[in-house]
Amino acid sequence: MKKLIDLYSYRLIGDSGPEFLLLKRSKKKIYASQWRMIGGKVKQDETYWQAALRELNEETGLEPVTFWTVPSINQFYEAESDTIHHIPAFAAELANDAVPTLDDEHSDWMWVSVTDISTYIHWPEQQRLFRLIHHILTDQNQQLLPQWLIPSV
Numbered sequence: 206m207k208k209l210i211d212l213y214s215y216r217l218i219g220d221s222g223p224e225f226l227l228l229k230r231s232k233k234k235i236y237a238s239q240w241r242m243i244g245g246k247v248k249q250d251e252t253y254w255q256a257a258l259r260e261l262n263e264e265t266g267l268e269p270v271t272f273w274t275v276p277s278i279n280q281f282y283e284a285e286s287d288t289i290h291h292i293p294a295f296a297a298e299l300a301n302d303a304v305p306t307l308d309d310e311h312s313d314w315m316w317v318s319v320t321d322i323s324t325y326i327h328w329p330e331q332q333r334l335f336r337l338i339h340h341i342l343t344d345q346n347q348q349l350l351p352q353w354l355i356p357s358v
């Protein structure tokens with residue numbers, strides 16, 4: 206079974222909460238023309254978090270300011286392969302002035318607030334994870350726990 210990761214990249218601008226980086230899939234790739242977060246497959250001898258960092262660099266050319274594991278997973282059933290996927294979710298804070306350099310899997314990018322996520326992201330579990338990350342970053346009773354942080358070097 207293939208091992209997958211999801212990576213939710215964001216920047217913190219002012220007090221309005223995070224803006225999330227969405228990438229538009231190329232017309233010649235899986236999920237053609239859909240807006241998505243960063244995702245990919247884990248290579249042999251690679252941890253999930255190492256795969257997330259690699260995918261961030263491959264798909265955008267960017268490095269995280271803060272990198273952490275989201276305390277939840279993306280899970281769904283895929284009928285074609287008769288597989289229940291349990292995909293770890295990671296979050297990467299990017300520099301406020303970050304400008305991605307897209308790979309050939311993507312044709313465009315944009316920053317989006319959580320209030321507009323459902324306009325672009327159509328998978329309910331992904332929408333839920335965007336909202337969870339927003340909540341963790343903006344709720345005064347929440348904080349990034351040390352156990353979630355992953356050194357990116």
